[in-house]
Amino acid sequence: MKLTPEHEALRQTWKTLIDREINPYVDEWEKEGQFPAHELFKKMGDAGLLGVDKPVEFGGSGLDFSYAMVCSESLGLVNGGSVPMGTGVQISMATPALARYGSDELRKEFLAPSISGDFVACLGVSETGAGSDVASIKTHARRVGSDWVINGGKMWTTNGAQADWMCLLANTGDGQAHKNKSLIVVPMKTPGISIVKKLNKLGMRASDTVQTFFDEVKVPVRHTIGQPGQGFIYQMQQFQEERLWAGAGTLMGCDRIINATIDYTRERQVFGKPLLDNQVVHFRLAELKSEVEALRSLVYRACEEYLAGKDVTMLASMAKLKAGRLRREVNDACLQYWGGAGYLWDSPVARAYRDGRLASIGGGADEVMLQIIAKLMGNMPRLGNR
Amino acid sequence: MKLTPEHEALRQTWKTLIDREINPYVDEWEKEGQFPAHELFKKMGDAGLLGVDKPVEFGGSGLDFSYAMVCSESLGLVNGGSVPMGTGVQISMATPALARYGSDELRKEFLAPSISGDFVACLGVSETGAGSDVASIKTHARRVGSDWVINGGKMWTTNGAQADWMCLLANTGDGQAHKNKSLIVVPMKTPGISIVKKLNKLGMRASDTVQTFFDEVKVPVRHTIGQPGQGFIYQMQQFQEERLWAGAGTLMGCDRIINATIDYTRERQVFGKPLLDNQVVHFRLAELKSEVEALRSLVYRACEEYLAGKDVTMLASMAKLKAGRLRREVNDACLQYWGGAGYLWDSPVARAYRDGRLASIGGGADEVMLQIIAKLMGNMPRLGNR
């Protein structure tokens, strides 16, 4: 993946916005338990940051996916994982299918305002009984005249408390689990939708994660994204971008913590010398940096192949797996060198430690990635043997 | 496990014998591909080292198992894994069942000379198709008059090329896999026994490991150890001592390599200072030493409980598991600090690296230990789900 001056410029725009509009407020948002998505996304939208790889006719910049990767990577500069996660949902998790398969009408109504930052989007896939195992979701939409009538519930919904619409995955037929699902755009104001509660999480505390229930929720059938029954396929594609996004998002986040640790340990004197002068410290940081660069290379390579039209399921899953593992390793190792100061609630490394722990769980747990990779290697047993 | 002056004395006797009769010759034996078991065991026998925990009436010292542990631990002083392994077979793998359940006649004929060092013993359990999975061995002995007629073959038999007798596990009935086996004393000179080949191994190159075939081999039924059909049970008990032995045997072996590495890196100057002065080196060695002491504590504790008559299957399996993992970690980490010198064939650390790799495979692989532990924790799935 060649980084052009355009990529660099995009990165700069992000950096400026993050320094000015985000980092000064993150501590406050963490206390409040959510960041102001509408206000913040509007600023991003005005800067043209929410639709870099989306079609021009709906307000996007029509650039290729590598620019979305730069967005994800740049968000690593945010002092906390909540804003990058919420923004990621808006840019690469809830909207790719709509942008690719949605009708013009639907895109005008929901994609355009999501790109301009007027709408906040959320993704409705996970359920209490079906996190990793998407095929087994229970939420269903039955057709009544020109409407879908939706019943069920979703879990772990990021941006859920503030979202204007949800990209919902629901069973719209009986048939086979991979062919009976559809992606439907559901306005969150629709009667029958109740947000049960904002989940109190170990980390990502400036992100509003909710549980939602649907009780006879009516939305017009024209809100279906692309073909009914194709939802599972679309979502699998959407997952690919989500995983690449997760991989890229880890890079600068890790760099940020490593660099902060270098600065801290360089200042911190123990036994009469900078902590950083301890070989175990600077060697460990060198090792971690090497791992980050390896991941960066994998992400760039996957992105390149993705742009070349190749199937990158394997590389994307590997990137997601390694991203989760590496985040935990980097945050845990760096916190160690901050000592008690790193254990304080508001220290950047303590926050990264809380927030980063989600990386191996959300968006497909490490074990799900391992399963995908093992499968593509042709090594998975027949189900009976698992 | 309290170490008494008697334990100390035993350790001294071993050390003297190892310094005088073993270490000076190990390099030579490694080249020859086997150590002279009869000659060496005789010396051990004369020093009373082969029967410390065996009954007095057959030449043993009648001490408790903790003394056998000291034997195993002391053998770690040998510069190579072959002699300790071969001796371990003689002391704790091929003879415990015979000592415990054998008839006086049988013990007079085979145990006594094995304790005096006149006989070399080997253990016949593993087969090509059944390493970890003992229950599925194929070798069988059918009864013809007052004889067992044995057919089949054994694999991975340590001491096999020099042994006078084998403690053989064979199917002596049809019934259930755990109730149809017997332990039988088989003189290796018996017609019909053919040693197919001495196996050429990655390490343990001074140990003769063979594959054996049995073709209509006749031995009197009175050679059966204890009750026919009890063989599997006896062997499981024998495995317990084997695993504790393996755990104890790892301790001084690791200490020896760590200490040799300390000496080497203290002498070795790089960038104008002793290699050992590098914090990554002495911290790493400190970490490894901590692991060794943890294992030592576990082994001693297991031994104590064993003496107190408790079932130590869990602790013994844990000791075996950790011993294998730790040996690999210690040898790999230490070799690193020897650099090119450690990569030379005859360097003690290169030999330890080759020999030690077997520890996670032989006598029940790590994964078998994990299975036993998981089972005792009540976490193993019903077979269908595995």
Next chain:
Amino acid sequence: MQFTQEHDEIRRTLRAIIDRDINPHVEQWEEDGIFPAHEVFKKLGSAGLLGINKPVEFGGMGLDYSYAMVMAEELGHIHCGSVPMAIGVQTDMATPALARYGSDELRREFLTPSIAGDFVACLGVSEVGAGSDVASLKTTARRVGGDYVINGGKMWTTNGTQADWMCLLANTGEGPVHKNKSLICLPMKTTGVQVVKKLDKLGMRSSDTAQIFFDEVKVPVTHLIGQEGMGFVYQMQQFQEERLWGAISAVVGMERLIDETAEYTRERKVFGRPLLDNQIIHFKLAEFRTEVELVRSLCYRACEEYLDGKDVVMLASMAKLKAGRMLRLVTDGCLQYWGGAGYLWENPISRAFRDSRLASIGGGADEVMLQIISKGMGTSPRSRA
């Protein structure tokens, strides 16, 4: 290590208090950001559990260290890290030196009520600039007539906002850093003692950790523990108990998490079968359990040698090091198998994840342990210079 009826008796007594008077309130205390130390300690004190290996003349049981260790181990049944830590400070970190070297008068005044559970104790060693590097602490206590006048401050003080007295380490003279320090019993009510703030921490949320300042604080010289100038030495001994305590108190907690994770994953079905049936999970739990037994064995062995009067600095440091490492691996590894549920704030596994991260930092970081062990092995440059 052979345990007796008495050992089991202590386990039972403590366990009853934990189940009745502690665990039911942990959630609330975690939310409050503090737990009622006086109330809890009184219950423990009345049961005699705060002075197990303390002298009988001052209300202790006068039992050997193995009984104290059994108590520390049993504390792992408490559903958070804060309360055990606070108890550990009271029994094994702030009082051993006083019990060993304090004058009878001083012990009557501070040790007896601490054993009875009427006083809450805290330890004043760490400072902003001196965590691992104790020798470099800056707080001074200069002699003025019959008083020590104390100036400076302490950091990371567990129980700091509730404590009645502090076992304070301060510089009482010039001279070399290992010979100029003393341990002093400092009543927290004394004028000039100012608790600046309760620290907001990643974990250990129901433990009150304070930063404290001293401005011309006067205490009579009779509050000196043992001899003047011996403070550093006493504290190093006290650290030995603290480290052993830190290691053994981690064992049962890890065991509990492993079992709870087995339970949860046995119930939780994914792709139509119990999560626990995944070999990657039950093998990992087996591996964890193995490491836990290694830590436990190391502690038992250290305890035996300690009872034999041997120096256990090495074994205690090794145990502390390994316990800290394993706590991180076990809590992180188990949380993984709880998935999203494990990421929820109140989930015991997520609390354990937050709390246990402190183990490799507090009471001497892993790297300090490695330094001590290297020294003991004669391999660290300093030790050969």
Next chain:
Amino acid sequence: MQFTQEHDEIRRTLRAIIDRDINPHVEQWEEDGIFPAHEVFKKLGSAGLLGINKPVEFGGMGLDYSYAMVMAEELGHIHCGSVPMAIGVQTDMATPALARYGSDELRREFLTPSIAGDFVACLGVSEVGAGSDVASLKTTARRVGGDYVINGGKMWTTNGTQADWMCLLANTGEGPVHKNKSLICLPMKTTGVQVVKKLDKLGMRSSDTAQIFFDEVKVPVTHLIGQEGMGFVYQMQQFQEERLWGAISAVVGMERLIDETAEYTRERKVFGRPLLDNQIIHFKLAEFRTEVELVRSLCYRACEEYLDGKDVVMLASMAKLKAGRMLRLVTDGCLQYWGGAGYLWENPISRAFRDSRLASIGGGADEVMLQIISKGMGTSPRSRA
């Protein structure tokens, strides 16, 4: 990194030679403790594979580095580590400096035949006292009239017993250690060059590694590569290629072992089902495969930046570090699943286990890489002093 027809062409050509002229003989060569370098190199040379990115005037193909990298990657199909290593010395360790800075005359004399496969080259840098610490080497070449007179010795010299010439690094002056060294083409037949012994190694058994002594060895000063005193600098550049080569050449080999292990465990039945069905095994292989792709990606990226003329010291060192670490983990991990069979001497996995242990030691140990990376990050004390 987008590959072209030409890249694939090179893969095909090399692969054919490996399958026809190398792999069938590896067993024998391993037993002999040496492989016929001249014979093998001639075949590679005739196919043009020894000069892929070398100047056309001297028989090279004049292609960019990506083609050389593709060749290094493909070498992983050879069933041992010795032969690839020897080829790497010829193409990426002993000849880059000569190709870049050597006089036409010198290149005609040594580079051309090395590219053709008529000469076998070796690299003379490491010494008994100077492995990682190149600057401290002791071998000297003093000027006497039109000659250099060389004294000293080299250690760990791959191809040492068969080489026609050595790319020698020696001290040609006093001055500071980074400015007093030169690279010299030394014909191994020269009187005074004495190959003391072939070293008996843990692995890499079919590679001849020699210790060599120089006693008043005379070579004309025209054998100097580039400028006198620039040797250290040239060698540091040469190391860059060596490290990148070391990393990329590990990738396919690891992939092959992972696949062979999958194959073996798929066939092997234990407790009535394929070993591979154990989640612990197929997940571990997935994890390994992931790490392999990370190494590969890092190499590709480093190559791209190298082609863009960027300094890739950091990326190359990181790649070398990670490749060495992974080789050890992958060979050790795979061997485990082969059980006893994997422990047999001739088993490819046991050979890989022996051979690959060198990767974290040779060509700059892991710790040297960490030092370089720390320096690049500006975090090592030296780098800030």
